[in-house]
Amino acid sequence: MRSFSLIFKQFSRSVLLVACFAFLGTQAHAQGDAAKGEALFKSKCTACHKVESEVVGPALGKLVTEETDDKYLTKWIQNNQALIAAKNPKAVAIFNQYQQKNMTIFADLSDGDVANILAYIRADWKAKSAAPAPGTATGAPAEEKGPSKILIFSLLGVIVIAFIIILVLNRVIATLERMLVKNQGALLVETAEGEAVEQVDKLAWLKKLARNKKFVFFVLICGTLFVGVWGFIGMWTTNVHQGYQPVQPIKFPHDLHAGAMQIDCQYCHSGAYKSKNASIPSLNVCMNCHKTVKTESPEIHKIYDALGYDPKTQKYDSTKSRPMQWIRIHNLPDLAYFNHSQHVKVGKIKCQTCHGPVQTMKEVYQYSPLTMKWCIQCHKRTAVDYKDNAYYTNLEQVHKLLKDGKTPTAALMGGIECGKCHY
Numbered sequence: 367m368r369s370f371s372l373i374f375k376q377f378s379r380s381v382l383l384v385a386c387f388a389f390l391g392t393q394a395h396a397q398g399d400a401a402k403g404e405a406l407f408k409s410k411c412t413a414c415h416k417v418e419s420e421v422v423g424p425a426l427g428k429l430v431t432e433e434t435d436d437k438y439l440t441k442w443i444q445n446n447q448a449l450i451a452a453k454n455p456k457a458v459a460i461f462n463q464y465q466q467k468n469m470t471i472f473a474d475l476s477d478g479d480v481a482n483i484l485a486y487i488r489a490d491w492k493a494k495s496a497a498p499a500p501g502t503a504t505g506a507p508a509e510e511k512g513p514s515k516i517l518i519f520s521l522l523g524v525i526v527i528a529f530i531i532i533l534v535l536n537r538v539i540a541t542l543e544r545m546l547v548k549n550q551g552a553l554l555v556e557t558a559e560g561e562a563v564e565q566v567d568k569l570a571w572l573k574k575l576a577r578n579k580k581f582v583f584f585v586l587i588c589g590t591l592f593v594g595v596w597g598f599i600g601m602w603t604t605n606v607h608q609g610y611q612p613v614q615p616i617k618f619p620h621d622l623h624a625g626a627m628q629i630d631c632q633y634c635h636s637g638a639y640k641s642k643n644a645s646i647p648s649l650n651v652c653m654n655c656h657k658t659v660k661t662e663s664p665e666i667h668k669i670y671d672a673l674g675y676d677p678k679t680q681k682y683d684s685t686k687s688r689p690m691q692w693i694r695i696h697n698l699p700d701l702a703y704f705n706h707s708q709h710v711k712v713g714k715i716k717c718q719t720c721h722g723p724v725q726t727m728k729e730v731y732q733y734s735p736l737t738m739k740w741c742i743q744c745h746k747r748t749a750v751d752y753k754d755n756a757y758y759t760n761l762e763q764v765h766k767l768l769k770d771g772k773t774p775t776a777a778l779m780g781g782i783e784c785g786k787c788h789y
């Protein structure tokens with residue numbers, strides 16, 4: 367009979383082990399976390415893709431489920447243009463099939479992120495193709511932050527409940543065994559002890575539990591892991607404002623202006639092409655159109671008020687004008703230097719690579735995390751376009767001199783550029 371109890375002990379031990387591993391597993395971002403993938407997919411891909419049907423790009427459910435070469439898919443998603451440039455036959459085929467439309471480059475997605483997205487697409491496709499009822503899953507890119515946290519908490523809950531059940535069962539078995547022994551009339555001494563124990567107040571087994579080293583150890587481990595994960599997530603996301611979308615003084619719709627009307631970003635953010643700052647347009651730019659467009663809208667009247675413009679007399683009163691206080695969304699700390707023209711003009715990176723599908727946003731939100739990791743990951747993955755670029759031509763010249771055993775002058779290294787000596 368003892369053996370029964372022993373088996374249980376062993377069983378509980380293995381449950382503990384499995385639970386611990388499972389817990390550690392979720393912490394290490396188990397490969398292919400569909401919940402995380404869903405959030406990423408909804409924020410980055412739904413502008414052009416659906417799982418079940420074709421939008422701008424192909425329907426991804428069937429395609430991704432049938433394409434088993436994850437390495438290829440990862441490369442494609444991170445930088446499809448590099449694959450096309452390298453004349454990868456699969457990439458070229460799909461590119462031509464879709465009339466050479468360009469898919470966005472997602473250099474900021476890590477291999478893990480892509481695995482999560484693929485896991486989500488496959489799971490979603492499996493669910494959708496299993497249940498043909500077309501669920502109208504047209505939710506806007508909902509802010510789904512923290513499914514992983516929910517996962518961790520529910521897992522912890524399950525572990526604790528499983529452990530309690532095991533403890534209770536173990537106790538029941540022990541009692542049953544004692545009764546058996548008692549009925550057989552053997553070992554009178556032990557029964558007497560057993561009864562005595564049961565008569566002591568109920569707190570006794572709690573005390574026993576507290577003396578159970580394995581149990582205390584388990585609780586301590588759980589507690590430490592819990593606090594650790596909590597603290598880690600908290601610190602990791604400190605000062606990261608991905609998804610930040612403040613209420614602006616005027617509800618300026620980018621989807622209308624940059625999307626439906628296809629006004630070029632440059633029309634309003636010309637700074638991005640020639641200077642460090644992209645800059646927000648002055649209200650006079652709006653007046654080019656809104657002097658006559660939507661003059662009755664209360665939102666447009668906010669423009670008039672700020673400019674001191676009276677739509678009836680069509681006159682400006684400069685004494686009444688005040689600056690429009692747009693709330694800044696993207697904001698790097700002062701210790702980091704970021705230059706738009708270097709990226710947009712020289713690096714030829716599209717605004718959307720960093721700012722997301724602005725042309726579909728009702729109101730702009732911060733799309734990228736803007737962390738140092740984000741900058742560096744892209745720098746590691748993006749090849750520079752060195753052709754027709756004076757800077758790189760100069761570098762080539764320097765290398766040629768070095769190769770020929772000559773030494774380049776300071777001037778060749780940029781020593782006569784005004785900006786190197788003057789603020």
Ligand code: HEC
Nearest residue numbers: 410411413414422423424443460461464466467468469470
């Ligand atoms: C700006 C629109 C756009 C966005 C955003 C976009 N795609 Fe695409 N995608 C396309 C187009 C267009 C194609 C078809 C191929 C082509 O023309 O380049 C495509 C093709 C694909 C393919 C097929 C590749 C192959 O070889 O069969 C996959 C997989 C894919 N996209 C995944 C994604 C994922 C994942 C995301 C989000 C991270 C995403 N796409 C975001 C437009 C987009």
Ligand code: HEC
Nearest residue numbers: 618623624629630631634692694695696717721724725730
């Ligand atoms: C008609 C003018 C206009 C056009 C066209 C336009 N924008 Fe804007 N943009 C604004 C205004 C005004 C704001 C400030 C209000 C706001 O944040 O919504 C702004 C804000 C932004 C911001 C957030 C700035 C911050 O505070 O961090 C980004 C990013 C942005 N625009 C990107 C783009 C991109 C990319 C395009 C092209 C696809 C574009 N804009 C086209 C007028 C325009």
Ligand code: HEC
Nearest residue numbers: 616617618619629647651652654655659660663664665666
């Ligand atoms: C090239 C012309 C053009 C420029 C420049 C322009 N808009 Fe517009 N805007 C329009 C048009 C056209 C509509 C109306 C679309 C429609 O019929 O709903 C509109 C609609 C709007 C609306 C929605 C009004 C409502 O009640 O639905 C707001 C708000 C707005 N614009 C703000 C701005 C601001 C702020 C700027 C300057 C940063 C600006 N627009 C620059 C053409 C322009």
Ligand code: HEC
Nearest residue numbers: 631635638643644645696697698704709710715716717720
């Ligand atoms: C390589 C990534 C990247 C690209 C490409 C990019 N931006 Fe930005 N953008 C940023 C970062 C980072 C900030 C925050 C800068 C800061 O706080 O100093 C920013 C800030 C902005 C702002 C807020 C005002 C400002 O000047 O700081 C606007 C508006 C903006 N970007 C528009 C654009 C437009 C329009 C384009 C395309 C022509 C573009 N961006 C391309 C990364 C990028």
Ligand code: HEC
Nearest residue numbers: 473702703704708712713715719740741744745748750751
């Ligand atoms: C989407 C990819 C991408 C992202 C994101 C990005 N960069 Fe870049 N960055 C580039 C490319 C490409 C170049 C090279 C452009 C060239 O040819 O000079 C570059 C160049 C630079 C340079 C000039 C380096 C040199 O030696 O001249 C600086 C500084 C820089 N980036 C800062 C940043 C910072 C800060 C961030 C994050 C806030 C950032 N970048 C995010 C792609 C990116």
Ligand code: HEC
Nearest residue numbers: 774775776777778779780781782783784785786787788789
């Ligand atoms: C190698 C460093 C260096 C470079 C490159 C350089 N300068 Fe200067 N510049 C100086 C110094 C040092 C002074 C101060 C000399 C003095 O006070 O007599 C100066 C002075 C000046 C002044 C006079 C300022 C005054 O208050 O009198 C002007 C204007 C000027 N530079 C413009 C330029 C321009 C434009 C370029 C680019 C074509 C340039 N500099 C490149 C180092 C440099």
